[in-house]
Amino acid sequence: MKNVIVTGGSGKAGRAVCRDLVAHGYSVLNIDMQPSTDPICPFYKVDLKDFGQVIDAMQWTGGKDHPFRKFRTPDAVVHFAAVPAPDLVPEDVTFRNNVISTYHVFDAAIRSGVKRIVWASSETTLGLPFNPANPPAYAPIDEEHPMRPESAYSLSKDLGEEMARQMQRWNPDTTFIGLRLSNVMESGDYKRFPGWQEDGHLREWNLWGYIDARDCAQAVRKALHVDFVGADHFIIANADTVMECESAALMKQIYPGVPLRKALDGRETLLSIDKARRVLGFTPEYSWRNAQ
Incomplete structure (x- = not known):
């Protein structure tokens, strides 16, 4: 599986995915509306809301001297293109963009013969933003936590998961x-973390979670090769939190009524990655505590 289309390869997570795949010997095509600031692979401008453009992208060859010239059908599609968070544009714009583009990518990939799609869902499907008036059902949160989308953005990701389940059922x-990604961070973002340490409420909204963009890319690469046929989803977060305070103390301070399903070890994540570890072989390699 060496020829991969990445949608949204110009975004924060997408850049890391493209960089990681190229470094591991893949031929990668970035399809996005804007070229990447890290042009490590070919770029093809595509509006994912236009189904014809998406079909065209799935069969793009790039000319006789291009690395993709022998691959009219990619081996896999990594779908990361989306309005990336709530409240960036009006809710209906977020919803229409994310749902329609996801449908187009999934459908065009299947029509083109692609058998594996890895895509960016979101931690927000689980009820974010949390606060003491809207707490999680339990912690650490895992994939069995109730789906509680609280915005058009999180609803679009919830519906994307349902699309994936049904399209896979049609195409067994x-x-x-x-990948239910936590808040994606690049190494330059870590300079903000010291400013959060005095107030646990500042990052209560996602249980103090994050994912280093490089570990996000690792999760994608592992998902491309895991021996699995079907539709499934995984929480992807770093192994620690954004805080110096230990996780059990944070929960006692901010969410004292939320049941803990296990004893917490130090600053371990409250977004459980046990399933991703077990099934995908995902092991976070980066932390803000030793950022480089």
Whole structure:
């Protein structure tokens, strides 16, 4: 599986995914509306809301001297293009963009013969933003936590997971892997973390979670090769929190009524990555505590 289309390869997580795949020997095509600031692979401008453009992208060859010239059908599609968070544009714009573009990518990939799609779902499907008036059902949160979308953005991701389940059911030889990504951070973002340490409420909204963009890319690469056929989803977060305070103390301070399903070890994540570790072989390699 060496020829991969990445949608949204110009975004924060997408850049890391493209960089990681190229470094591991893949031929990668970034399809996005804007070229990447890290142009490590070919770029093709595509509006994912236009189904014809998406079909065209799935069969793009790039000319006789281009690395993709022998691959009219990619081996896999990594779908990261989206309005990336709530409240960036009006709710209906977020919803229409994310739902329609996800449908187009999934459908065009299947029509083009692609058997594996890895895509960016979101931690927000689980009820974010949390606060003491809207707490999680339990902690650490895992994939069995109730789906509680609280915005058009999180609803679009929830519906994307349902699309993946149903399209896979229609095409039982395909694989859809949704990655419920925590808040994506690049190394330059870590300079903000010291400013959060005096007030646990500042990052209560996602249980103090994050995912280093490089570990996000690792999760994608592992998902491309895991021996699995079907539709499934995984929480992808770093192994620690954004805080110096230990996780059990944070929960006692901010969410004292929320049941803990396990004893917490130090600053371990409250967004459980046990399933991703077990099934995908995902092991976070980066932390803000030793950022480089």
